[in-house]
Amino acid sequence: MIAEAGLAALWLAAALCGLQLVFGVMALRSDGSGAVSAIRPVAIVQGLLTLFSFAMLVWLFLRTDLSVELVAANSHSAKPWLYKFSGTWGNHEGSMLLWVAILALSGSLVAMFESRLKERTLTATLAAQAAIGIGFYAFLIFASNPFARLSPAAPEGRGLNPLLQDPGLAFHPPTLYVGYVGLSIAFSFAVGALLTRDVGPTFARAMRPWVLASWIFLTIGIAAGSYWAYYELGWGGWWFWDPVENASLMPWLAATALLHSVTVLATRDALRAWTIMLAVVAFSMSMLGTFLVRSGVLTSVHAFAVDPQRGTFILGLLILYIGGALALYAMRVGTVREGSQFEFVSREGALVANNLLLSAILGIVLIGTLYPLGVEAVTGEQLSVGPPYFNATAGPLALLLVAAMAIGPLLRWRRDQWRNVMGRISLPVLVAALALMGLVLLTSPIGILPMLGLILAAGVAAASIAPLWKRNLRRTPMFVYGMVIAHLGIAVSMAGMAFESAFSEEVLVAASPGETHEVGPYAVTFDGTRPVAGANWTAVEGGLTVQRGEGEAFVLTPQSRMFSSPQTETNEAAIRTAWNGQLYTVLGSSDGAGRSQLRLWWKPFVTLIWLGALLIALGGLLSLIGRVRRERRTMEREAWA
Amino acid sequence: MSTDPAIEKQTAAMKRFILWVPLAIAAIFFGFFAYALYFGNSSPQQRAIESQLIGEPMPEFALEPSLASRPGLSSADLATGEPRLVNFFASWCVPCIAEAPQLMQLRDAGVAIDAIAVRDRPQDVYAFLERWGDPYERIGADTQSEAQLALGSSGVPETFVVDGDGVIVHQHIGDIRPEHVPEILAALENAR
Amino acid sequence: MRAKHQRLTLAIIAIVAVVAAGFLALFGLRDNAALFRTPAEISAEPVPAGQAFRLGGMVAQGSIEELPDGVSIRFLVQDAEAQVPVVYAGITPDLFAENSGVVAEGALDANGVFVADHILAKHDENYMPPELADVDLVGDPRQ
Numbered sequence: 001m002i003a004e005a006g007l008a009a010l011w012l013a014a015a016l017c018g019l020q021l022v023f024g025v026m027a028l029r030s031d032g033s034g035a036v037s038a039i040r041p042v043a044i045v046q047g048l049l050t051l052f053s054f055a056m057l058v059w060l061f062l063r064t065d066l067s068v069e070l071v072a073a074n075s076h077s078a079k080p081w082l083y084k085f086s087g088t089w090g091n092h093e094g095s096m097l098l099w100v101a102i103l104a105l106s107g108s109l110v111a112m113f114e115s116r117l118k119e120r121t122l123t124a125t126l127a128a129q130a131a132i133g134i135g136f137y138a139f140l141i142f143a144s145n146p147f148a149r150l151s152p153a154a155p156e157g158r159g160l161n162p163l164l165q166d167p168g169l170a171f172h173p174p175t176l177y178v179g180y181v182g183l184s185i186a187f188s189f190a191v192g193a194l195l196t197r198d199v200g201p202t203f204a205r206a207m208r209p210w211v212l213a214s215w216i217f218l219t220i221g222i223a224a225g226s227y228w229a230y231y232e233l234g235w236g237g238w239w240f241w242d243p244v245e246n247a248s249l250m251p252w253l254a255a256t257a258l259l260h261s262v263t264v265l266a267t268r269d270a271l272r273a274w275t276i277m278l279a280v281v282a283f284s285m286s287m288l289g290t291f292l293v294r295s296g297v298l299t300s301v302h303a304f305a306v307d308p309q310r311g312t313f314i315l316g317l318l319i320l321y322i323g324g325a326l327a328l329y330a331m332r333v334g335t336v337r338e339g340s341q342f343e344f345v346s347r348e349g350a351l352v353a354n355n356l357l358l359s360a361i362l363g364i365v366l367i368g369t370l371y372p373l374g375v376e377a378v379t380g381e382q383l384s385v386g387p388p389y390f391n392a393t394a395g396p397l398a399l400l401l402v403a404a405m406a407i408g409p410l411l412r413w414r415r416d417q418w419r420n421v422m423g424r425i426s427l428p429v430l431v432a433a434l435a436l437m438g439l440v441l442l443t444s445p446i447g448i449l450p451m452l453g454l455i456l457a458a459g460v461a462a463a464s465i466a467p468l469w470k471r472n473l474r475r476t477p478m479f480v481y482g483m484v485i486a487h488l489g490i491a492v493s494m495a496g497m498a499f500e501s502a503f504s505e506e507v508l509v510a511a512s513p514g515e516t517h518e519v520g521p522y523a524v525t526f527d528g529t530r531p532v533a534g535a536n537w538t539a540v541e542g543g544l545t546v547q548r549g550e551g552e553a554f555v556l557t558p559q560s561r562m563f564s565s566p567q568t569e570t571n572e573a574a575i576r577t578a579w580n581g582q583l584y585t586v587l588g589s590s591d592g593a594g595r596s597q598l599r600l601w602w603k604p605f606v607t608l609i610w611l612g613a614l615l616i617a618l619g620g621l622l623s624l625i626g627r628v629r630r631e632r633r634t635m636e637r638e639a640w641a
Numbered sequence: 642m643s644t645d646p647a648i649e650k651q652t653a654a655m656k657r658f659i660l661w662v663p664l665a666i667a668a669i670f671f672g673f674f675a676y677a678l679y680f681g682n683s684s685p686q687q688r689a690i691e692s693q694l695i696g697e698p699m700p701e702f703a704l705e706p707s708l709a710s711r712p713g714l715s716s717a718d719l720a721t722g723e724p725r726l727v728n729f730f731a732s733w734c735v736p737c738i739a740e741a742p743q744l745m746q747l748r749d750a751g752v753a754i755d756a757i758a759v760r761d762r763p764q765d766v767y768a769f770l771e772r773w774g775d776p777y778e779r780i781g782a783d784t785q786s787e788a789q790l791a792l793g794s795s796g797v798p799e800t801f802v803v804d805g806d807g808v809i810v811h812q813h814i815g816d817i818r819p820e821h822v823p824e825i826l827a828a829l830e831n832a833r
Numbered sequence: 834m835r836a837k838h839q840r841l842t843l844a845i846i847a848i849v850a851v852v853a854a855g856f857l858a859l860f861g862l863r864d865n866a867a868l869f870r871t872p873a874e875i876s877a878e879p880v881p882a883g884q885a886f887r888l889g890g891m892v893a894q895g896s897i898e899e900l901p902d903g904v905s906i907r908f909l910v911q912d913a914e915a916q917v918p919v920v921y922a923g924i925t926p927d928l929f930a931e932n933s934g935v936v937a938e939g940a941l942d943a944n945g946v947f948v949a950d951h952i953l954a955k956h957d958e959n960y961m962p963p964e965l966a967d968v969d970l971v972g973d974p975r976q
Contacts, residue, residue: 510903
């Protein structure tokens with residue numbers, strides 16, 4: 001019954017979605033007055049229904065109801081409850097249901113809280129949101145029904161890919177999805193504004209919180225995914241430029257650009273057409289990401305199951321929505337009144353540079369990700385594009401972008417003089433020069449990219465705090481703090497990346513028990529292996545006694561695990577975090593004569609990568625709170641006036 | 642604002658043209674996607690095309706018995722003079738449960754079926770057959786997926802129809818649903 | 834006039850940036866895209882030593898041997914027509930075994946030995962690297 005209730009709720013939500021679209025279109029064709037009061041409740045109920053539907057699926061997973069095909073294929077009664085729970089979205093159908101639920105819920109939130117926009121624009125926005133919804137409901141119900149029954153019921157489930165049995169990964173997809181799908185709101189806003197030709201600062205201010213919120217979730221999701229890959233795969237890397245990773249990075253790049261261009265539109269009423277374009281591109285990248293990961297067109301480390309029918313369906317949706325939006329853009333954006341002018345040497349000039357660089361990086365990542373497809377289509381030749389390409393092309397642009405980030409916030413809006421700018425950036429330049437001296441004097445030579453990265457990180461850290469210079473800190477608006485912290489986070493993260501790539505040490509040995517190996521500041525002694533067993537796995541566990549100088553010795557226990565359902569092996573790295581880096585240990589195969597392969601890494605300051613990402617997200621959060629509060633105060637004032 | 646009207650016109654035309662560029666770029670991408678999806682090497686279809694082995698004799702393999710009560714399976718066992726089915730299955734595979742009734746139906750229709758248990762343990766295979774029915778004559782244990790690779794098969798379940806000389810005449814990828822049974826029977830009939 | 838002028842400048846800058854990014858991407862791809870090759874293809878058309886590519890095929894029966902250093906292994910990757918010796922230092926991934934498909938990333942050295950930096954992980958028993966899907970790994974038994 002639970003499954004049937006979930007499916008019924010889904011059908012009902014789809015019907016309401018259709019109703020919302022019809023209402024919206026009718027209202028736009030007439031004068032559009034009064035339609036919003038009819039559409040709002042429809043959007044809200046639709047969101048609640050999808051939430052109910054998703055809750056039903058979670059319930060089925062928690063009960064391990066094996067008469068449901070999805071549960072039988074992806075769960076197992078012996079699993080810990082947390083993984084039964086996260087197993088709900090650890091598969092194609094469940095994750096698509098989550099996607100649709102977030103889509104409908106974000107529509108509900110707009111219906112509930114959006115009060116700035118003109119009624120007609122809001123109607124158009126909700127209609128656009130419903131138009132996106134319809135396609136995905138159809139996809140869910142007809143091409144990937146999560147509630148399909150299995151008759152007869154299975155005796156036991158198949159389990160969940162052991163790699164996905166990890167608390168970090170349990171909450172990684174939902175976070176990313178909120179980010180992905182939140183961008184649908186920006187897309188709907190853009191389409192709505194094109195339909196009603198209502199593009200301007202008000203529209204930008206209305207859109208900004210939604211973009212910010214999505215961007216925060218994307219940032220956290222990408223950072224969490226990167227940390228998961230780092231400790232779960234046991235390869236010692238934190239970013240592989242794998243298509244799945246790129247699929248989440250591309251929406252983030254577009255959203256970052258959008259965030260900055262929306263600010264220009266809100267503050268100076270410039271970049272109208274460009275902002276609309278970016279909003280369309282950002283959600284297109286989200287859909288593309290879904291398509292890449294879900295259709296099996298690009299197979300990668302964690303690509304899911306392959307199903308051409310689904311691929312076809314998603315391709316159809318992409319053509320409909322992206323193609324439709326871009327066609328609308330080409331037809332209508334010319335009728336949007338052009339925005340204001342500005343000087344090149346100004347805050348908005350710097351933001352244009354930011355947007356161009358981000359778009360260029362986005363283009364490079366997109367080309368690199370899709371190039372193998374294109375080549376195969378033309379010549380039939382198979383090739384792969386890996387980290388060397390991305391590092392060589394996106395790396396320098398990212399450094400340029402960060403340099404622009406140091407200068408941008410120190411420029412005034414409207415117009416500025418180079419002379420004054422020079423004075424303002426003298427301190428950061430000094431800091432960067434000191435960092436360069438330090439590197440040259442204290443360390444062995446390192447590669448050019450990490451070198452530049454470290455120097456820039458030092459300079460940018462100084463520059464990002466500079467906007468607070470000589471300001472009354474108590475009266476500084478919250479979003480300025482947000483910007484400062486987010487930019488500081490970029491510097492911190494970049495420092496971590498540069499340190500890791502320049503100063504990591506790696507030891508690969510076949511160790512007999514009793515042997516000691518030095519890596520970084522640690523002496524690692526191999527004590528031998530022993531078998532251990534968990535709920536649904538058995539493992540060989542290595543014992544490593546580790547000592548740092550004269551300090552306290554401690555034990556690390558990396559494992560090589562074998563899972564029974566389904567049969568899989570994984571390497572569980574054992575990691576020790578110190579203030580200045582991480583010791584990362586992996587156990588490989590044994591030769592039967594007592595020797596085992598060990599892989600040991602010392603990665604100085606590697607944790608800064610994710611710490612920086614958290615700072616970036618925190619900055620975004622402060623900015624969001626600050627903007628929303630200020631917005632509310634303005635509205636209250638307007639109400640009194 | 643005094644500009645040459647000709648230039649003015651030109652810029653306007655240029656601008657209109659530029660606005661369509663994003664759509665054009667997107668269209669090119671869609672084209673590549675569609676191509677990759679339907680004709681590319683990694684396309685699902687590609688994996689679903691009939692194996693290159695159709696019309697070829699079964700590649701050589703020899704598998705240990707999976708169950709003590711029953712002989713194992715080698716390619717030599719297949720040339721029996723009568724067409725038969727070779728079914729790849731595994732106890733850990735859910736679609737295999739879904740196709741079990743159809744296999745039973747085929748057996749009841751007098752079709753001889755041999756099985757290859759992929760990466761499986763005897764006790765699990767035994768429990769699976771107890772629970773879902775046992776239509777098989779011989780069951781080979783393919784612990785290292787060698788037979789799977791030899792036949793160019795990439796997953797379970799998968800079913801091959803071989804004729805009386807052990808030549809592969811048909812391949813069915815995925816589970817055999819009720820609507821596929823006539824198709825399998827027709828392939829067996831043609832192989833006579 | 835100023836307005837038009839500025840817009841044009843911006844448009845030109847944007848176009849130049851896009852073209853530059855495109856060229857950058859193409860240059861990067863020319864140097865860094867790794868081709869996929871099977872042993873048969875290599876014997877037909879040798880790959881220059883040092884050029885990175887992906888080698889795909891099957892690990893030959895009985896070919897995995899440990900080298901004296903204890904961390905490197907040597908094995909043969911074969912398809913229906915040819916074999917390529919591979920040396921790999923590191924921890925072998927899940928489900929790496931003789932007679933099963935493998936994809937290795939690396940380059941040939943001067944002696945024609947493929948030095949692998951990575952062996953691609955297979956994460957479960959149903960996963961087949963897409964490149965291997967249509968490689969004839971075993972050959973025709975009648976030959």
